[in-house]
Amino acid sequence: MADVRLKGVTKRFGAVEIIKGVDLEIADGEFCVFVGPSGCGKSTLLRLIAGLEEMSGGVIAIGGKDVTRVAPANRGVAMVFQSYALYPHMTVQENISFGLRMAKAPREEVERRVKKATDMLQLAPYLDRKPSQLSGGQRQRVAIGRAVVREPDVFLFDEPLSNLDAALRVQTRIEIGKLHQDLGATMIYVTHDQVEAMTMADKIVVLNAGRIEQVGSPLELYHRPNNQFVAGFIGSPKMNFLTVSAKPAEGGLSVTLPGGAILRLPGATRPGAPTVLGVRPEHLTAGGEGDAKLCGTLKLCERLGAETMLYIALDQGEELTVGAGGLFAGEPGERIEIGVNAASCHLFDNQGAALVNGSLLRDREG
Amino acid sequence: MFPTPIRKTSAPTRAFYYVALPISVIVWLLPLFAVALTSLRSIEDLNRGNFWGWPTQTRFVENYTAVFTQSPMGQFILNSIIITLPAVAGALTLSAMAGYALAKYAFRGNLALFSIFIAGNFVPFQILMIPVRSLMIDVFPIYDTYWALIIFHIAFQTGFCTLFMRNFIKQLPDALIESGRLEGLTELQIFWHIVLPLVRPAIAALAVLEFTFIWNDYFWSLVLVQSDDVRPVTAGLQSLKGMWLASWQLISAGSIVAALPPVAMFFLMQRHFISGLTLGATKG
Numbered sequence: 001m002a003d004v005r006l007k008g009v010t011k012r013f014g015a016v017e018i019i020k021g022v023d024l025e026i027a028d029g030e031f032c033v034f035v036g037p038s039g040c041g042k043s044t045l046l047r048l049i050a051g052l053e054e055m056s057g058g059v060i061a062i063g064g065k066d067v068t069r070v071a072p073a074n075r076g077v078a079m080v081f082q083s084y085a086l087y088p089h090m091t092v093q094e095n096i097s098f099g100l101r102m103a104k105a106p107r108e109e110v111e112r113r114v115k116k117a118t119d120m121l122q123l124a125p126y127l128d129r130k131p132s133q134l135s136g137g138q139r140q141r142v143a144i145g146r147a148v149v150r151e152p153d154v155f156l157f158d159e160p161l162s163n164l165d166a167a168l169r170v171q172t173r174i175e176i177g178k179l180h181q182d183l184g185a186t187m188i189y190v191t192h193d194q195v196e197a198m199t200m201a202d203k204i205v206v207l208n209a210g211r212i213e214q215v216g217s218p219l220e221l222y223h224r225p226n227n228q229f230v231a232g233f234i235g236s237p238k239m240n241f242l243t244v245s246a247k248p249a250e251g252g253l254s255v256t257l258p259g260g261a262i263l264r265l266p267g268a269t270r271p272g273a274p275t276v277l278g279v280r281p282e283h284l285t286a287g288g289e290g291d292a293k294l295c296g297t298l299k300l301c302e303r304l305g306a307e308t309m310l311y312i313a314l315d316q317g318e319e320l321t322v323g324a325g326g327l328f329a330g331e332p333g334e335r336i337e338i339g340v341n342a343a344s345c346h347l348f349d350n351q352g353a354a355l356v357n358g359s360l361l362r363d364r365e366g
Numbered sequence: 367m368f369p370t371p372i373r374k375t376s377a378p379t380r381a382f383y384y385v386a387l388p389i390s391v392i393v394w395l396l397p398l399f400a401v402a403l404t405s406l407r408s409i410e411d412l413n414r415g416n417f418w419g420w421p422t423q424t425r426f427v428e429n430y431t432a433v434f435t436q437s438p439m440g441q442f443i444l445n446s447i448i449i450t451l452p453a454v455a456g457a458l459t460l461s462a463m464a465g466y467a468l469a470k471y472a473f474r475g476n477l478a479l480f481s482i483f484i485a486g487n488f489v490p491f492q493i494l495m496i497p498v499r500s501l502m503i504d505v506f507p508i509y510d511t512y513w514a515l516i517i518f519h520i521a522f523q524t525g526f527c528t529l530f531m532r533n534f535i536k537q538l539p540d541a542l543i544e545s546g547r548l549e550g551l552t553e554l555q556i557f558w559h560i561v562l563p564l565v566r567p568a569i570a571a572l573a574v575l576e577f578t579f580i581w582n583d584y585f586w587s588l589v590l591v592q593s594d595d596v597r598p599v600t601a602g603l604q605s606l607k608g609m610w611l612a613s614w615q616l617i618s619a620g621s622i623v624a625a626l627p628p629v630a631m632f633f634l635m636q637r638h639f640i641s642g643l644t645l646g647a648t649k650g
Contacts, residue, residue, distance in 0.1 A: 079548050087545075
């Protein structure tokens with residue numbers, strides 16, 4: 001069991017800097033998810049931790065030991081690849097035991113570990129099959145099994161679910177979560193899917209263009225994004241952003257919404273020109289109840305059963321997504337009023353930094 | 367679908383196809399057929415000018431026995447085996463390892479080195495004749511030994527083999543090799559246990575190809591060896607020519623005998639020509 005510390009980690013491919021100085025601490029036994037858009041460097045960062053890429057600068061320590069110059073095999077990590085990377089000419093049993101056999105581990109030890117891993121992952125019926133005779137989900141379980149038998153301090157997952165279909169993805173997600181509970185090992189997991197990040201993580205690291213945008217628990221990132229990027233990336237459908245103007249008022253800010261409505265946001269005013277109001281679709285009300293009102297025309301309804309997503313064009317031309325009840329009665333083309341609650345609004349300055357975060361999480365914590 | 371299946375093309379195209387294809391096959395096989403037929407003839411037939419007609423007498427046993435009794439054919443074939451097997455093995459070993467390094471290691475000058483391997487294939491071997499011969503007489507005293515041919519063939523064939531192996535190994539997913547590294551395998555273990563089993567079809571194909579190249583080589587057999595003790599079968603065939611008259615029936619029979627091992631090699635290696643060995647490694 002081990003914690004992972006990154007200090008000033010950089011990586012350049014030629015002249016292009018992919019990782020631009022990352023500092024991060026992952027506690028022992030934590031489930032940490034790296035999330036970000038494609039090309040943000042999340043997979044590269046994972047490969048740096050694994051030792052598959054050479055660092056251009058910085059230090060990586062695992063379990064308090066500097067492993068910056070240590071070979072991948074001696075870092076106490078095991079990795080599950082997006083493409084599974086099973087050895088196609090070996091059976092499931094051979095695949096799982098291969099590393100141990102090559103390391104000349106005693107026979108009984110190999111058998112014990114393979115049995116433990118295959119029981120845990122319900123692979124016992126497939127031990128004699130070749131990878132080509134397995135389904136995608138089974139192959140992924142074998143890949144995980146190969147990591148489990150190494151009994152590593154740190155598990156590394158590189159988008160392990162992105163090749164699976166939707167149903168299998170949910171199931172495997174739960175299995176990985178269970179594995180984390182059973183083993184208690186530190187796990188670092190890379191994904192571009194923010195739903196996976198939200199559901200699995202103890203700690204989410206949001207990356208963008210080679211930098212960490214924010215580190216925090218799923219709810220922290222959802223309710224208190226540091227900046228407009230994190231606010232837009234976490235949450236689905238994504239947060240609405242409205243261009244507004246604001247001026248200080250007693251005990252907070254007075255925000256002028258499109259259409260002229262005034263919304264009073266509590267909390268200390270911070271320096272910086274507030275220009276963008278952020279509010280999540282599920283925090284807007286289709287009907288007009290709230291601290292302020294917006295008016296527009298309903299363009300499209302997506303009926304998901306449990307809820308209805310409304311796509312609305314405001315009279316001033318801006319577009320807004322609103323989450324409404326599953327039995328929402330409106331039809332496209334109708335006029336609609338939307339209520340905005342001050343407690344759920346975020347305010348960003350023109351650089352994208354958050355000035356005010358909604359108080360829903362604070363209110364709950366009391 | 368492209369190309370359009372023959373059965374779906376217009377009638378004239380189909381007719382042309384059905385006529386032209388057998389004709390080209392016959393034209394292609396004609397020399398071989400002539401040699402096979404000649405190897406059954408008697409010398410009288412040939413003296414009478416019966417080159418293409420049916421043999422008046424079948425001299426199968428006589429001619430093929432004569433090949434072995436009138437010349438050291440057995441010795442020549444043995445020489446060919448002694449030269450070809452190590453040469454093929456050496457070229458394959460070197461090229462598989464070089465190919466792995468060029469395909470999977472990122473190092474400065476990788477592409478330049480690979481280009482040299484490719485460029486080497488375009489050097490016409492005739493211009494190497496004088497320097498290689500001098501080298502083997504003056505610098506390394508191996509002229510007129512098995513080593514002369516073995517070492518030359520390994521050196522010369524490794525270029526093409528490396529090009530072939532590099533491109534084949536390049537196709538293997540990087541994750542397989544990285545996975546091996548994470549599991550603590552040495553590079554040699556990765557090469558032996560992961561890379562080699564997966565490029566088996568390529569190695570089999572290359573083995574057949576190289577066996578044929580080296581076995582059938584005539585030029586270097588003339589240039590690098592002299593004595594019957596080491597001369598391979600291709601160069602040895604000329605000893606069947608007789609002093610005053612060319613015994614074409616014996617030369618033909620000898621040629622057929624000499625051509626058999628590559629054919630046998632092909633059938634021996636055939637079961638390794640399996641496609642889709644990497645199936646199941648990745649999503650695919």
